[in-house]
Amino acid sequence: MTAPEWNRFAHWKAGPARAVLALLLTFLVLAAITPMRSGEGVHTSLAEGRKVEEGAKAxxxxxxxxxxxxxxxxxxxxxxxxxxxxxxxxxxxxxxxxxxxxxxxxxxxxxxxxxxxxxxxxxxxxxxxxxxxxxxxxxxxxxxxxxxxxxxxxxxxxxxxxxxxxxxxxxxxxxxxxxxxxxxxxxxxxxxxxxxxxxxxxxxxxxxxxxxxxxxxxxxxxxxxxxxxxxxxxxxxxxxxxxxxxxxxxxxxxxxxxxxxxxxxxxGPSWLTLRGLSGWMSMVVLSSNLRLIPAMLAGPLMVLMVFGWAGWRTPIATFATLLFLGYGLAFMIGGRGDNWYWGMMIAPMMWLGLAFVPMALKGLASAAFPSAKAAASSEGA
Known part of the structure; x- marks a missing residue:
């Protein structure tokens, strides 16, 4: 039985699939250890995340x-x-x-x-x-x-x-x-x-x-x-x-x-700040409900959101993946800590990608290791 046509990764060749899998794992690790900064400091936990709304300032x-x-x-x-x-x-x-x-x-x-x-x-x-x-x-x-x-x-x-x-x-x-x-x-x-x-x-x-x-x-x-x-x-x-x-x-x-x-x-000071991955994650996490969970979990979840969208093979998913990656690149290049709310432009719809993560992971893993998939199929037969 062939993989569903809406699973983008299921029909990839092993080489590209393994490269994407390695890239995904790398970004998950980096997202877990990258600090997220607002204008008031570093976000690390639930209490810190609430600084955006409560903080020392009224x-x-x-x-x-x-x-x-x-x-x-x-x-x-x-x-x-x-x-x-x-x-x-x-x-x-x-x-x-x-x-x-x-x-x-x-x-x-x-x-x-x-x-x-x-x-x-x-x-x-x-x-x-x-x-x-x-x-x-x-x-x-x-x-x-x-x-x-x-x-x-x-x-x-x-x-x-x-x-x-x-x-x-x-x-x-x-x-x-x-x-x-x-x-x-x-x-x-x-x-x-x-x-x-x-x-x-x-x-x-x-x-x-x-x-x-x-x-x-x-x-x-x-x-x-x-x-x-x-x-x-x-x-x-x-x-x-x-x-x-x-x-x-x-x-x-x-x-x-x-x-x-x-x-x-x-x-005004320049918006060209080159904050890298921290800039992207800070914008999205601090301007969404991800701010309510520890940073070491919020960052990887953000990466998985984009991955889930990428794995769903439909025109709207292709559009969303390009959109989120484009804004992500912009946030890595520009924007200061006190611009944390810019992430509200895309954060609301990024969450939907989590629904497709299991499908995307299954398709990517089966494409990256086709021999294991074939062995499992022969044992089932």
Whole structure:
């Protein structure tokens, strides 16, 4: 009986399979011993992981800044003038303009009733977060029932999706642009079914994510590349249009910020930090529920998430694997310790990969050691 067609590694030749197996074991060991750092120190355990939410500070400095900017907007003030005031008060840079967030999230939150305590989040935002979580779970439950290999792990995989997106319900993080943008990308990924002509919903969700945080751009570019590769010209045109609209909006944003800059405003430190594997793991672990378990387990679990996605042979799994590896490379090159929340862009959907780890391991092992597989088969006969 041949291995399932949706097992990517099962039909590989022994040489490449053994190389990937050795690479996997190497990364698992490295992930277990690599330190994960936030702006407040090294994450090592459950208690340390909670520093992100509780810590010695009453509120993370970045989050407190977003709180204050939103309060300015509730008083009817201009977003960019409010940003300039608060950035200067906190000695935050206005240069380069990318240091200033897009106005979308603050503008929306300013229209909602203010929370009694910013650290707890607002009630309307909590309802919106729960609605987004429910939408993600429903979309992926349906998708897993239709995807090759998804039906067999449907319940377990949906539980894993919940563990990934549950972070959306934490009120402490509601002012983070990456939180909402990452949740919308998780929804977009579940809605993306171009083989059935269904990509409009994904386009809308991705556009919303991009309007909140420019870090969603790689997601859009990769979907555009997939459409181009498969010669789906209408879909490719839609993604190209979205990129064009984003570039125009970002140019206007940067131009507006540049008009506020004074000679004495500080220039932000470089995001080119070359933190390597620690940068990738720090971003993902500290911005997900992996932060609640010891670091020596959280790191290998993150590696297995990507491995599980890689082992599932479907178009969406190929897309997800390339997406997570691409963001991982970016996190290894850029981003500082106080940018830990960037990982929220991808962390919610990485969890689903764990559902396919057993299948991927079985396929990889049988491909790497075909003689053992053949011997087992002959003994069974």
């Amino acid at each position: 509120r993370d400095e970045d989050l407190a800044l977003y709180d204050r900017v939103t309060e300015h907007l509730r008083r009817g003030e201009n977003y960019y003038e409010a940003v300039a005031i608060e950035h200067r008060a906190s000695r935050y840079p206005l240069r380069p303009g990318f240091a200033v967030r897009l106005p979308t999230l603050a503008t929306i939150q300013a229209q909602l009733p203010p929370p009694a305590n910013p650290s707890d989040g607002g009630k309307v935002e909590a309802l919106l977060a729960l609605a987004l979580i429910a939408a993600i779970l429903i979309v992926w439950w349906r998708r897993l029932g239709e995807e090759p290999g998804g039906e067999g792990v449907r319940l377990w995989a949906t539980v894993l999706v919940f563990l990934g997106v549950q972070i959306l319900s934490i009120g402490y993080f509601f002012v983070l642009h990456e939180l909402w943008s990452g949740g919308l990308l998780a929804l977009a990924m579940g809605l993306y079914r171009p083989e059935k002509g269904k990509w409009t919903g994904a386009w809308i969700a991705a556009a919303a994510a991009l309007s909140l945080r420019e870090h969603a751009l790689p997601f859009v570019l990769l979907l555009g590349a997939f459409a181009l590769w498969n010669r789906r010209w209408r879909e490719f045109g839609a993604w190209a249009l979205l990129v064009g609209l984003f570039i125009a909006a970002m140019a206007l944003h940067l131009h507006t910020v540049a008009g506020l800059v004074r000679p004495d405003d500080p220039v």
